Amino acid sequence: MRLLCLLCVTCFGFGASETDNSTLKGIQGGYHTDPMNAPWHVGLYKVGKIYKQICGGTIIASNVVVTAAHCVSKDDKVWPASEFAVGAGKIYRAWDNFNDVGAQKSNVREIKLPPRYQGVVANYQEDIALLILVDAFVYTNFVQPACVSFNAHFDTLQLREGQLGKVVGWGLSGLKSKMSRLLRGATLPCVAIENCISQSPQSFKSYITGDKICAGYQNGTAVCRGDSGGGLVFPEAVDGIERYFLRGVVSTSPDSSELCNRYTWATFTHLLRHEHFVKSHVPHVEQICGISPIVNVASRFGVTADDSKCSCTCGK
Helix, strand or coil, rough: CCCCECCCCHHHHCCHHHHHHHHHHHEECCCCCCCHHHCCCEEECCCCCCCCEEEEEEEECCCCEECCCHHECCEECCCCHHEEEEECCCCCCCCCCCCCCCCCEEEEEECCCCCCCCEEEEEECCCEEEEEEEECCCCCCCCCECCCCCHHHHHHCCCCCCEEEEEECCCCCCCCCCCCCCCEEEEEEEHHHHHHHHHHCHHHHHHHCCEEEEECCCCCCECCCCCCCCEEEEEECCCEEEEEEEEEEEEEEEECCCCCCCCCCEEEEEHHHHHHHHHHHHHCCCHHHCCCEEECCCCHHHHHHHCCCCCCCCCC
């Protein structure tokens, strides 16, 4: 049984290699969604004559996106930032689609990886990266940051077994192994780490490293090829307003004969374990939490936000 590193390396010729016995994953069994339901989500694209979507990511500041390290590197070698671009506020996977009326795009200026990240050699431990953008996003109904809170107690509450998180992406959406044209989403329950380890294939257990959390179903709903780097977020209602907190980054899952194992859990890099790394590049990241993404329960999508409107009470 091979490791599924959730990224399409065989298609795009970078990232994890075919020889390291790994491959990539996306959302099967989910539902169609739109940017206003997940305004924090971006597509990560390989720059070229035709821009190719390879992974997902999460906005945590107007010019910073969180993704998986394996999306932008091969083992410990980081690929040039100039080879990547991101698109936010998109419904369609294609880089240019006139129906993406709220889309914003930027090239990547810098890529930051944890100093100890080594890829498959270290079983994809510390599988997280920060993308510093050339052009900052302007917050709208379609493009907003996810909340970040490093409060350990709040993190534990949101990651209780069975708590439902949300993940979105353009990954494989069916057994014919075609990438989804439209953004899809799924709600996935947290799985206790001891159950994740004990019930995972023996060959995969070593990839459930100390900085991973597990989530998902065993019923055909799963993250798949193309969803790597996307965020696992959890809602918290505050004064009638739902705020979504980033807790995990799509990382790895056991392989199957179908390219995408729809009947097992996936691992997500636990953001809390990388507080120092994130704050070393985005010192005030928790202060953005107050402005969201915010969805008013009464009037669901009538929200705009900017970094100047900040409340630091989320998760405290």
